[in-house]
Amino acid sequence: MDMDSASTVVLQALTQATSQDTALLKPAEEQLRQWETQPGFYSVLLNIFTNHLLDVNVRWLAVLYFKNGIDRYWRRVAPHALSEEEKTSLRAGLITNFNEPVNQIATQIAVLIAKVARLDCPRQWPELIPILLESVKGQGGLPQHRALLTFYHVTKTLASKRLAQDKRLFQDLASGIYSFACSLWSHHTDCFLQHVYATPRDEAATLGSLERTLLSLKVLRKLTVHGFQEPQQNLEVMGFLNAVFERLKQFLECCRHLGPDSSCREKLEKTIILYTKVLLDFLECHPCPFIPLIQRSLEFAVSYVFTPVGEGVAFERFTVQCMNLMKMIVKNDAYKPAKNIEDSKAESLEAHKIKTAFFTHATLTEIGRRLVSHYFLLTEEEVAMWEEDPESFAVEETGGDSWKYSLRPCTEVLFLDLFHNYSQTLTPVLLEMVQNLQGPTNVEDPVQLLMKDAVYNAVGLAAYELFDNVDFDTWFKNQLLGELQVGHHRYKLIRRRVIWLIGQWISVKFKSDLRPLLYEAILSLMQDPDLVVRIETASTLKLTVDDFEFRTEQFLPYLESIFGLLFQLLQQVTECDTKMQVLHVISCVIERVSIQIKPYVGCLVQYLPLLWKQSEEHNMLRCAILTTLVHLVQGLGAESKNLYPFLLPVIQLSTDVSQPPHVYLLEDGLELWLVTLENSPAVTPELLRIFLNMSALFELSSENLRTCFQIVNAYMYLSVTQFLQNYGEALCRSFCDLLKDITNEGQVQVLKVVEIALKVSPVLSTHTFQPLLPYVFRGVVEGERYPVVMSTYLGIMGRVLLQNSSFFSSLLTQMASEFHQEINHLLGAVIEMWVDRMDNITQPERRKLSALALLSLLPSEHSVIQDKFCGIVNICVEALHDVMTEDPDTATFKDCMLMSHLEEPKLSDDEEPPTEQDKRKKLLALQDPVHSVPMQQYVYEKLTAQQAGMGDQAFAALMETVDTEIVRQLQQFLQAV
Known part of the structure; x- marks a missing residue:
């Protein structure tokens, strides 16, 4: 065609x-x-x-x-x-003419050329850069702008390549075109400034000129930051960086000259921010070459942010950038001397000297005061937001990287870094500000209210730094508690700040016996007329309850009222984020007071289903509800069965991989499923039915597998017969699939589940997992290399041999034909491997089980068992050493693994009461041979039976195959039987 x-x-x-x-x-x-x-x-x-x-x-x-x-x-x-x-003809076609009239398409074409350049430049496309430079020099107009746009995208893409060879290529390019890029930028900048101050001013020409300035500066930023290995040795680079400060001043003056409504305003602010980015990027990538610029940077930033120089020209994003520049210089490790001054690099000492000379006592004091008394004050917009949208105000996001872009977190981070590095100077400044504000503030004086809010904010942020200088307990009793009781609606500013402040100090310094006073205050503030105060109080409650010093008994008198108020707050707030925040507090309270929550959860249990229904669109809120339910079920224990009508559909939905929300809810849903089973008093048909979700979860074989195995175990402890009759066959299929393609660690997890099944119900489980047992048998005979896997294999074999010996015989027959071996020969091989690998087994339970299992082969007339008799006795003596403890009073030995029905352990206060599953495990352990058969008694009976069966003389000959030292130890253990 x-x-x-x-x-x-x-x-x-x-x-x-x-x-x-x-x-x-x-x-x-x-x-x-x-x-x-x-x-x-x-x-x-x-x-x-x-x-x-x-x-x-x-x-x-x-x-x-x-x-x-x-x-x-x-x-x-x-x-x-x-x-x-x-490709050759496409490359040529892409750069024949730079005359695209539509801006968005022009940008896409520039990006597209850059993508090709990334792959083909310079080898397959050596002509690209020369053609671009030629066109950029051209006669103005559209082609020049489009070529400049392309030049920028190509530079940006090539600068982002990270392999050593690519970096070198970019450095070659940079050194070749840097002079040109500098003169281009200078030229466009001068043109722009002429247009700005011309009368009359041509708005379109001014904007066009500014566009070119911005693009050429973008190119220069990439070349400067990424184009030189040792930029400090290049006069042009350092010249450009120094020129940035002059240009910044000129462009800030343009802002004043053009005013806020100019058509250039947005682009102009972008350009100013780009200048600051040049400095910030250079400082980040080249801290040592930046040292000669520290003095100018600090002078520049401080004058625009903390003196009248910035008035009328500084705008918010510019202020943030200046503060970040200060912060990065103050915080930079390359600018700090080493602990031993002698070990410091010369550059670090030089930088430290410059900083010390700049940050004099007077400068620091002024900066500290201005930060708190000017930048920390709530703005008119924030106060309006408090009134109009209290929830957004209360849940303002200040975490993560927000300090890089937003003014409030940025000023707070700068304050903290300065305080941390210069605390000796700044502590007295802040304490004096606190001193000046003692006593309640006049509610008619909005300026004083805002100032107190700002100062208290500073004391909260610097809590760790102020540890030695503030007697917080006394301040709390004598001043802060009183402030919380001023009920005037304008004083809500201070009530909210004080309760926040206490939250910041809780983990730093707060006497334990003052807690009840704080709980009283929280109880009162949770009923404050202002929603922001109530939300802040809930957050402080969480910090209090979450603290290391929390004592449940101090909190119990307030639990009912506070829990009810938290619950009211959860219903009053409407935003998803706020609901999550309050739910986290509720979760935390439930988790800390554990079973003492039982009497108070009625209201929550009625409301959560409604909240779950309403939160269909909000998966993160649903995750928070799941977490709350986990703690609730743990607190309710067996009584959680009353929640099943709501709880089980929630688990069903969250763990069903055919439902889209599972992507968000699965992890918390599995956790909830597990604790529900652990606390369940008895299985119900609905609880069993949820297990239909499991086979698909095994196929995912994700990081949640471990929880899935714990869920299977929990079902077996809960109701092994019903569970295996319904799901045993499918479970065995899933396990066989998993074992084909899983790590050693994963194999152990799967096999442990089978081991627990055999422990809970030896006969039914052997039948259920029959297809999987040859795999285990083969592993034993072939001497599995990985000790932990081998130990698990032997645990399974031990259970089958000891608790279902007839099945063991049929398995042996089946395997003998598979290995084309004689049954006796194969049994001999198994016993030999078992004796040989006994050291792989580290758990005392499995070691005793192995001994019991091998002993269960006695008495026997089989020559193969008599051949291996010595090994069996060796294992028995090893196991006796493991489990027998000497009673010093009677000098007799007793089996420490035996359990009796009588032991009901007394719980100390911090210990969790046993879950229903713990009780089930205990009952099971009482029937388990490992915990119910006395070891020395069993050894004695088996050996006596062997002796009776073969006669004293033959038995004596058999015993002579055993090492005399082992025989001596055996007699010592058996003398008291």
Whole structure:
């Protein structure tokens, strides 16, 4: 097909693909997808998007298809890669003329050229940079702007490559074009400044000139930060960086001159921010070369942020950047001397000297005061937000990286870093500010109220630094408690700040016996008329309850009232984030007071189903509800069965992988499923039915597998017969699949579940997991290398041999035919391997089990067992050493693994009471041979029976095969039987 007819078909498909009508859209998209790998397709797309007469949406789509094609088919090694001939003609076509009239398409074409450059520059495309430079020098107008735009995207892309060889190539490029880039930027900057101050001013020309200034500065930023290994040795680089300060002042003055309504205002602020980014990036990548700029940077930032110089020109994002510049200089490790001054690098000492000379006592005092008394004050917007949207105000996000972009977190972080590094100077400044504000503040004086809020904020942020200088307990009793009792509505500012402040100090310094006073205050503030105060109080409650010093008995008198008020707050707030925050507090309270929550959860149990229903669109809120339910079930214990009508559908939905929300809810849902089973007094049909979700979860085999295995175990402890009759066969299939393709650690997890099943119900479980047992048997005979896996194999074998010996015989027969061996020979091999690998077994339970299992083969007339008799006795003596403890009074030995029904352990205050599952495990242990058969008694009976069966003389000969020292130890253990 020739080019023209190809263009016509592709054009038609692209036109249909921009249609709103799906009947046209879908087949067109399908058709275009098939063409993606056809030779010539991208040449047609290039013709289409460079044809300015065509519809702009069609051209836009053509650019996008072209861009996606570069990602997929441009590399030589890609499947369906483009031919070298086509790529050569495409490269040439992309840079023949820079005259795209539509801004968005121009940007996409620039990005697309940069993508090709990333792969082909400089080797396959040496002419790209020279052509760009030529066009950038050109005669102004559109082509110059578009070439500059492309030049920027190419530079940005090449600067982002991280391999050593690519970095070197970029450095070569930078050193070749840096002078040109500098003069280009200077030229456009001067032009812009002439336009700004010309009368009359041509707005369009001013804006166009500013655009070019911005683009050339973007290029220069990438070259400066990434283009030089040792930038401090390059005069032009350092010259440019020093010029940045002058230019910044000029551009800030332009802001004043042009005023806030100028059409250039947005671009102008962008350019100013870009200048500050040059400094910040350079400081981050090259801290030592930056040292000569520290003095100017600090002078510049401090004058614009903390003196009248900035008035009328500094805008918020600029202030944030200046503060970040200060913060990065103050905090930079490269600028601090080592602990031993002698070990310090010369550069570090130099930087430290510059900083020390700059941050004089007077400067620091002024900065500290200004930060608190000016930047910490709540703004008019914030006060309005408090009134109009209290929830958004209360849950303001200040975590993570927000200090890089937002003024309040940024000032707080700067304050903390300065305080940390210069606490000797700043502590007295802050304490004096506190001193000046003692006593209640006049509610008619809004300035004083805002000032006290700001100062208390500072004392809360610096709590760790102020540890030695503030007697918080006395302050709390004599001043802060009184402030919390001022009920005037304007004083809510201080009530909220004081309760927040106490939360900040709780874990730093707060006497335990003052807690009841704090709980009284919390109880009162949870009923404050102001919602923001109530939300803040809930947050402080969480910090109090979550603290190491928390004592349940101090809190119990307030539990009922506070829990009720928290619950009211949960109903009063409407935003998803706030509900989550309050739920976290409730969760935390339930978790800390544990079973003492039982009497008070009625209201919550009625409301949570409603909240769950309402939160259908909010998965994160649902996660918070799941976490609350986990703690609730743990607190309720067996009584949690009353929640099943709500609880079980929630677990069912959260763990069903065919339901979309499982992506968010699965982990918490599994946790809830597990604690529900652990606390369940008895199985119900609904509880059993949820297990239908499990086989799909095994197929996911994700990081949640461990919890899935714990859930299976919990079902077996709860009701092994019903569980295995319903699901045993499917479970065994899942396990067989898992074992084919899993790590050693994973194998151990799977096999432990089988081991527990055999412990809970030896006969039914042997039958259920029959298909899996040959796998274990083979592992034993072949001597599995990995000790922990081998130990688990032997644990399973021991259970089968000891508790279902008839099945063991049939398994032995089955395996003998598989191995083409005689049964006796195979049994001998198993016993030999067992004796040999006994050291792999570290758990005392499994060691005793192994001894009991091997002893259960006696008495026997089998020659093979008599052959292995010595090994069996060795294992028995080892196990006796493991489990027998000497009673010093009677000098007799007793088996320490035996359990009696009588032991009901007394719980200390901090210990969790046993769950229903703990009780089930205890009952099970009482029937387990490991805990119910006395070891020395069993050894004695088995050996006596062997002796009776074969006669004294033959038995004596058999005993002579055993090492005399082992025999002596055996007699010592058995003398008291």
